[in-house]
Amino acid sequence: MGQWLSTMLFGADHAIKPSCGQVSRNQRRREEKQKRREELHAQTKIIKKKQREEAKAARQTNFQQRLQSAIDAGDVAQRDAMITAVREARAEHVKAAQEKRDRARSNLKNAVLGVCIDCAWWEHMNEQEQKSLVKQIRFCYAAASKRAADEELGASACIWLSLASASPGWERQMDKTCDGWRSWALRIVSDEDIDHESVSASRTLVYLSADADDELDVLSPDELYVIGGIVDRNRLKNATIDKARRIPGCLVKRIPVADLTYRVLTVNHVFDLLVARAAGSSWEAACAEALPKRKEKRQ
Template sequence: MDEEALMNVHDEDVTSQAGPSTIPAVTANDRPEGMSKNAMKRAAKQARMEELKPLKRAAEKARRRERQSALSKGYAEGTLTEEDKAIYEKRKQLERDRKASKRKFDNGTLNDGESWSGGVVLDLGFDDLMNEQEISSMTSQIAYCYSSNRTVTKPIKSIIHTSFSPSASPRLWTKMSDRNWHRWSRSVWWHQGVKELSAALSSSSPSDITFSSNPMEPLDAGHSIGDRAGEGEEKKEGINLENYLTGPKLPEGLKSGTHKLVYLSADAEEELTTLSEDEVYVIGGIVDRNRYKNLCQNKAELLGIRTARLPIGQFIDNLPTRKVLTVNQVFDILLQYIQQNDWRKAFETVIPQRKYHESKKAKHAHNAQLQQQQQQTGSSGIQADVPCQASDNEDPVDVDTGLDSAEIIVQNERT
């Protein structure tokens, strides 16, 4: 059986087994002034989803352990079919490759040819446009981007986070304080915004640039805590995190007059056909549930930055849901294109297969059919090409292994 379908089937089982909601029922008399009945129903539904989330996550972890245990046992006993044996060996090889890539990434032993010399920018200058829940989700999405980059064969050489400081993005700065971001390799953090980055890349001489004031003394360009000898044992409580903001210096490998900014926007007229290593792609760091129309497009136009959109419609024909992607999904699509040089494969690797169902009715009918097949065959089946990425209910790859990080909670916005 298809693993995405299995997840949907079992999620419905979790919902039915969870029992009645512990959330008090809200009557018409309790409805806040100005809130419609439909809005109240949506709020109750969201609260119920939040209540069920830990149960779903625990159930999915148990299913993964069970599947992996059965595969390992069958492989050791020689009872797997040739097809399942090939799947098991492929998964093990993918895991070995992922761990090897992560070691080289963390140790700084990647050669120039093993990194993609372009860059990606996460524009974090939208702190005041998000509510607290969206800020929390944004912190997780930033961490997912870092996690993805350190576990691929060919990582992006530099990820620049702009408008990140206690004054530029106060709430995001606070939320990120327990993420150990100052230890993330190949990650650059700027107090300055995209405007200043654009000026730095377009100027022929650093002396020609006037930046907004930044009281923090920056590190050498392109360096993070991982590059500082003897600082690996620092206690976070004793660190002034503002010292790890490196702007306005460009990270190593990005050159003024050579690299050009491209702001990614779903509203852009131009559609990307490929990625170029002399370009730096900007992703708007906002979780807005599509509230703000043309936000990134208008910002880029105001700053005179070229815009382009991902070729979603061209390569994903059967995607009935909205084509607004999360920050980490956009980042992962870029990252997968760099690995595979194929847009269709990149999209299909990142976007969950359940998004391709034509409707909820069709999805439930599809799940019912697969569940019936499972009962008849007594087998759960195994998907042949499972990407090395977490699903909705999975915890992400260990973002801060060994760095006393807090667990990253998966947000609904991830997919």
């Protein structure tokens, strides 16, 4: 892949500008519903954090009481055994957590299946949409890392994630939203300096679009799957498929889940489906595993 890839796949020159029409009633309702969902999610996180802290405090109190009982009884052997057991359990927990992180990072670096999120439309989204996209990218990386940490899976069943056309504005938003993202096993592909380890002539580009005619069946290491990084509230219709059709040799496919879920899926939902499929699940099982209940079609 040469200069045409730099200018056509990862450049923002061909992005479609959003229309300046007024916000429709349905769009306003969707935004209000999304806002309520995010508020509920934030409240749930606070409640779960408080529950974890209370459970931890209860365990510590119970241990202190048992330890004090052993001290009061003058049982030095029991006291030392309790302290040693706690230290060993803590060391084992730290060791297991580090091994899990190392395994995930190694599998991500050596993964043979690749997915790229094209952020070429960043400047054509408003601030709220940009924040939403950054959150979805964070969810994507978390899903990839969680799957890569699975002891039963190797690098061949994992997906490495790359980002294209990452602008300075995108990096600033990532710094605000995702602490430590610069240490992720994430490949950044820019239109000025293409990472040939991420995008090479040996891979066939496959742009994913719900409007495509051909269906995606099995994921192949010979293909690079591109997801359009758009949170447009239905403004940039057909933007991804139109861009893909301008790229020589680029294929356009859709994930065959139209009968199982609604056509409009977020970036992280599409990525979650690919992660589940890469691990060996059927598309039906991937939908049940990766998508929330609200995305399921009512029969």
